[in-house]
Amino acid sequence: MLDVGRHPNIELRAFTEVDKVEGESGDFKVTLRKKARYVDEAKCTGCGACVEKCPTLVPDAFNEGLGNRKAIYSWFAQGIPSTHTIDPGYCRVFNGKKCGVCQKTCQAEAIDFEQKDQLLELDIGAIVVATGYDVFDPSRIPEYRYNELDNVVTAIEFERLLSASGPTSGHLDRPSDRAVIAEIEDLKKQVKKGSRLLANQEKKYEEKSPDFYAKYKAGEYPEDKERQKWAGQYAEQLRLQERLDALEKKAAGFKTAKKLAFIQCVGSRDHRFYPFCSGYCCMHSIKEAIIAHEHDPETQTTIYGMDIRAVGKGFEEYKVRGGNSSNISYQRARIAEINQDKEHNPVLVYEDTRARKIRREKFDLVVLATACAPNRGNKELAEKLGIDLSRYGFFQTSRVNPIDATRPGIFVCGCAHSPIDIPESVAQASSAAARAVQSLRTLEREEKQKEVGKAS
Amino acid sequence: MSKDILVIGGGIGGIQSSLDLAEMGYKVHLVEQLPSIGGKMAQLDKTFPTNDCAI
Ligand SMILES: Cc1cc2nc3c(=O)[nH]c(=O)nc-3n(C[C@H](O)[C@H](O)[C@H](O)COP(=O)(O)OP(=O)(O)OC[C@H]3O[C@@H](n4cnc5c(N)ncnc54)[C@H](O)[C@@H]3O)c2cc1C
Ligand code: SF4
Numbered sequence: 002m003l004d005v006g007r008h009p010n011i012e013l014r015a016f017t018e019v020d021k022v023e024g025e026s027g028d029f030k031v032t033l034r035k036k037a038r039y040v041d042e043a044k045c046t047g048c049g050a051c052v053e054k055c056p057t058l059v060p061d062a063f064n065e066g067l068g069n070r071k072a073i074y075s076w077f078a079q080g081i082p083s084t085h086t087i088d089p090g091y092c093r094v095f096n097g098k099k100c101g102v103c104q105k106t107c108q109a110e111a112i113d114f115e116q117k118d119q120l121l122e123l124d125i126g127a128i129v130v131a132t133g134y135d136v137f138d139p140s141r142i143p144e145y146r147y148n149e150l151d152n153v154v155t156a157i158e159f160e161r162l163l164s165a166s167g168p169t170s171g172h173l174d175r176p177s178d179r180a181v182i183a184e185i186e187d188l189k190k191q192v193k194k195g196s197r198l199l200a201n202q203e204k205k206y207e208e209k210s211p212d213f214y215a216k217y218k219a220g221e222y223p224e225d226k227e228r229q230k231w232a233g234q235y236a237e238q239l240r241l242q243e244r245l246d247a248l249e250k251k252a253a254g255f256k257t258a259k260k261l262a263f264i265q266c267v268g269s270r271d272h273r274f275y276p277f278c279s280g281y282c283c284m285h286s287i288k289e290a291i292i293a294h295e296h297d298p299e300t301q302t303t304i305y306g307m308d309i310r311a312v313g314k315g316f317e318e319y320k321v322r323g324g325n326s327s328n329i330s331y332q333r334a335r336i337a338e339i340n341q342d343k344e345h346n347p348v349l350v351y352e353d354t355r356a357r358k359i360r361r362e363k364f365d366l367v368v369l370a371t372a373c374a375p376n377r378g379n380k381e382l383a384e385k386l387g388i389d390l391s392r393y394g395f396f397q398t399s400r401v402n403p404i405d406a407t408r409p410g411i412f413v414c415g416c417a418h419s420p421i422d423i424p425e426s427v428a429q430a431s432s433a434a435a436r437a438v439q440s441l442r443t444l445e446r447e448e449k450q451k452e453v454g455k456a457s
Numbered sequence: 458m459s460k461d462i463l464v465i466g467g468g469i470g471g472i473q474s475s476l477d478l479a480e481m482g483y484k485v486h487l488v489e490q491l492p493s494i495g496g497k498m499a500q501l502d503k504t505f506p507t508n509d510c511a512i
């Protein structure tokens with residue numbers, strides 16, 4: 002990634018979209034829209050001082066909403082470019098409130114609340130489309146209850162939980178437990194605030210709150226409005242403290258997730274959604290289970306599916322190794338539904354399709370291996386480029402030249418083409434580059450021949 | 458005619474295409490809609506089949 006940022010022949014245009022494409026192969030006129038970051042790219046050093054001072058918390062999309070970022074942010078810590086961006090949906094300045102703290106903090110004077118989108122016109126000879134995919138939304142499958150059950154997560158969320166730079170620093174803390182911890186933090190803040198209010202009252206009346214409250218309860222101050230307020234504050238403090246104690250007791254028993262289930266083909270090989278196999282999800286479930294086991298050797302994983310598709314160089318061996326050394330078992334099954342018990346443990350109800358028996362099994366965490374869905378922006382981009390989509394919504398390519406889109410001079414690679422893994426995306430990307438160069442060389446040759454023809 | 462190439466999408470596919478083209482001496486404009494490049498791969502902890510770190 003670093004190489005791309007540094008290469009003299011590459012103009013890196015991040016936070017930019019394609020606005021309009023006219024012309025044809027060898028002679029495209031492309032209009033780009035450089036979106037306003039409200040931060041001057043030329044000045045921002047990526048130091049992050051603004052982020053520390055920004056008071057506004059925003060769900061972090063890079064962490065799949067499992068953590069928070071600020072309203073001024075970098076996409077992720079090592080992101081290239083490191084230019085920061087203000088999110089006008091959340092930033093206080095764009096929401097009519099007083100702030101501008103980042104502007105005061107920034108030594109480089111890079112913050113520019115007045116920045117506007119910029120249009121940019123380019124002459125382009127060939128185009129490579131590499132717009133990738135979207136993660137299938139599992140809430141479309143009601144029986145998995147993804148939106149309702151805290152401890153049912155998608156595979157990409159699980160990647161973030163495994164990551165040392167993720168929201169849990171790589172610990173498999175369960176989302177239900179993290180919600181309790183967040184509530185504890187919130188309660189602690191409220192209790193602290195309550196203590197301050199009570200301290201003021203105690204100073205005013207020169208009496209401790211519990212002593213006062215006992216007298217108040219005995220009916221000593223029937224008409225005293227001020228003391229009624231104090232009593233109310235104290236009662237609220239007792240309620241908060243009680244809740245805090247109960248939650249802290251509960252949290253003391255929390256353990257990281259050790260018993261894991263993966264459900265395969267979530268949205269793939271399913272005629273209600275996508276009939277195709279997404280190709281890489283069997284492999285990433287095995288990978289995630291192996292890594293979880295590396296983190297904690299007590300981890301036990303069951304992977305539920307119709308079969309495991311380990312088609313690729315070294316993949317079958319990887320699957321077998323997972324089974325032999327990482328406590329992974331593979332269970333042929335059809336999942337009927339996911340329930341949960343009182344401790345927020347997800348309970349799978351499934352048909353063991355070998356034994357033809359209905360079974361139930363309780364887990365700490367369930368991971369959904371979601372399908373590779375076509376990028377939802379594909380339709381709009383296809384219209385701008387004047388090319389076709391396949392019936393599922395990926396870019397249509399030629400049967401003879403499988404990297405070529407349906408118009409000369411436009412090539413497709415990676416998951417914009419079809420669901421494929423990283424090694425295959427890389428191979429296709431090199432093919433797309435070669436095809437783009439070929440198309441330019443052919444045009445050049447034709448142009449030269451025309452000129453030679455004119456001259457003779 | 459122009460010899461510049463536009464690559465749309467800065468995931469692993471777009472990055473690899475851009476590097477190949479740049480190495481062949483072509484001028485590349487790599488367009489990414491998000492604030493940084495990397496795509497989905499940047500979100501992955503490690504990658505199969507070698508379990509190398511993703512970035
Ligand atoms: C949970 C999970 C784990 C995985 N683990 C592995 C693994 O271990 N090994 C492996 O080989 N594969 C793995 N994969 C598959 C891997 O993610 C893909 O093969 C790979 O990311 C495809 O790269 P890509 O560049 O085609 O697409 P993407 O990574 O999706 O990149 C596309 C880029 O284009 C940008 N973009 C989209 N539309 C536009 C537009 N209109 N204009 C400008 N920019 C745009 C996007 O913002 C994005 O940055 C995993 C997938 C998942 C879901
Ligand atoms: S905007 Fe300023 S403070 Fe923020 S990262 Fe850039 S240079 Fe640093």
Ligand code: SF4
Pocket residue numbers: 265266267269270277278279280281282283284306308309310370
């Ligand atoms: S790779 Fe595995 S989980 Fe993914 S669709 Fe194919 S069979 Fe299902």
